[in-house]
Amino acid sequence: MSSHYEAPIREPLVTGEKTYHDISVEVGAPVLGRANKTWYIVFTLALIAFLWGLGCIIYTVSTGIGVWGLNKTIGWAWDITNFVWWVGIGHAGTLISAVLLLFRQKWRMAVNRSAEAMTIFAVVQAGLFPIIHMGRPWLAYWVLPIPNQFGSLWVNFNSPLLWDVFAISTYLSVSLVFWWTGLLPDFAMLRDRTTNEFQKKIYGILSFGWSGRVKDWQRFEEVSLVLAGLATPLVLSVHTIVSFDFATSVVPGWHSTIFPPYFVAGAIFSGFAMVQTLLIIMRKVVNLQDYITLLHIEYMNKVILLTGGIVSVAYITEFFIGWYSGTSYENYTYLSFGAATGPYAWAFWALIICNFVVPLTLWVKKLRRNILWTFIVALVINIGMWFERFDIIVIDLSKGRTPSSWAMFSPTFVDIGVFIGTIGFFFVLFLLYARTFPVIAQAEVKTILKSSGEYYKNLRAKHGDDVAHHVDNDPTAKEPSANIEGKKDFFGDTSTEKEPGSEHVPTVNADALGLTEAQKDRLDAMLARIGTYNPKLESADNLQKLNGVGPLLEQHLHQVGIYKYDQVANLTKDDYILLDEVIENFPIIENRGDWNTQATELKNK
């Protein structure tokens, strides 16, 4: 038997008593269930922001780049700031899915899917800015090395801007196939779980006919590993090349050899901040706190601490070298005494406070494990990293070598609108993703359940490391098979170690709900009234046809022993009060309507 041992000192990565089936149900629930009101409100806001930004883009393209606040001195400002900011945010996804895979970090599995989604959506936003900045976006194909009508005047392969084209498009497309390959087994799970014909068809197409053969899994794991190996240097190269846009120029403050590593660290820093921002909200909204735990948040905070430290050292180095060079124009670069006291002092101090000072609080373990504080710090870092790019671009350009051309930059409403629009577009994509995609790599999480799940860890703590790790033959897990009788306990099934006092109705698995004995007795009384379910003779009904019932509530109903429309039709007022008491988030009467009539109708269909 393969060993599932993991040092007991490691905290569990999956909390709660989970079976493989529970993981399928809980990951599938947000997709197969219905969206709540909050989702629609946030989606509408994001959509409005997106449409506003779209309007600003159309205005820019139809009128010209002159509608932005750019001037003769400052030819790059918000557009490239936003471009670098979005590319940087994208880096966390690849870091989590690729670098952490190479390091065999199990905690990546709960967050990699969403982080990669974030990567792809962020890079889409990033790609927009250079294209808009071209002024004539319909000529964007001129950046490709294709034969043309100018006697084949080829693109300039010496230019970092062209390197960017290749780096960003490789990064976007490779991230996309990496993401999609990992999604296949999870789409297949949704395809096989849904009862809706339309969903079955859609997820059937999306899953590419994934069947889960041994050879498929062997290739799947190899492909994931090699892609991770390729994506790791790729992600480092992308922001290195973005930093070349600046570092290969001769502008004071840009012409800096520490830019590549410093940009990469900054990118991961800001990317993890964005992952925190998104996941702290998402885990709550889609009820996945058991998978994205406090431990995951703390781990990400540690990565933020490390990369934030690298960035801080880079700031200090830049400041010191600027001063030590003794050159007059170096005193006006974005990290210098001149910048700290000049007209852009507010931007300078915003950078220092947001990226340097505030993240230092994460050295305190209490704050690192405080979700609200983490969320605030993540937002602050997002803002700070935007200022970093703004400072590099605008402060450095505003005071060049010739004082006669010194200038200030102020954005127009179009600059701001396009930026807000990309934020809206990003959230539109992310919210659609959260409703239609399995947001956790459930197949991968299942592989670590026995080593890192809380239940199995407790099992080992109680019975020693050699205990059998079989998933209990849980009657609620599926419709029990009729031929289960005669099954021999080959390895001593753990389910035989039932706690005393379990002489309740066998189809009830109320332990998963954490009930008292008194409540269990009341459940037995209820089932005696409404009838029990006999898995050997009958098959369960689809309770999700009842108003307000999604996959999660259906599982809870199974846990209290309700499987049939007959049983629902017989429920009395007292039973509803009991159900409301024992089932978390049991729908109120306004949301569920009259289940008794609904069940009777469904039964007679």
Next chain:
Amino acid sequence: MASKTIHAIYNDDDLLLHAVKQVREARYHIGEIYTPFPVHGLDKAVGEAPTRLAITSFLYGITGLSVAVLMMNYMMVQDWPQDIGGKPSFSFLTNMPSFIPIMFELTVFFAAHLMVITFYMRSRLAPFKKAENPDPRTTDDMFLMEVDATNHNVEDLTKFLYDTGAAEIKLIDNK
């Protein structure tokens, strides 16, 4: 010829892995196994040869590198050499340092995409492809083993599979 297959369904990966070893020891033939997640060591237990996808990826990467070198040499040095920013394009070698980023990117581009395409083709994965797992629960929490029963006593084989811990057993008769 009529062929018979038995579908033995297990509800646990450790049970399955153990059962695979027993079935192979007893000289029964395992047709295929469908699992909801990669079970560590199952490919070796079944006797699958290691996959060669990583090797193809390496070859594709070399192809990508060659494409990059040939393309940039043709465009920048052979076809239309220019003097850009005081850096003339006289030979590939003197120009190469500024070609390295794109040489790297195209290596990765070819290695990643062509490997994934090879994987999809070898495992016959494509949009609109029908899934072939015999039981929908094999993508959830069940592990299905197809055992060839054509030249065996079905009774014995069934009993044997029960003893290995199978939760459900189905006889599939292809007449």
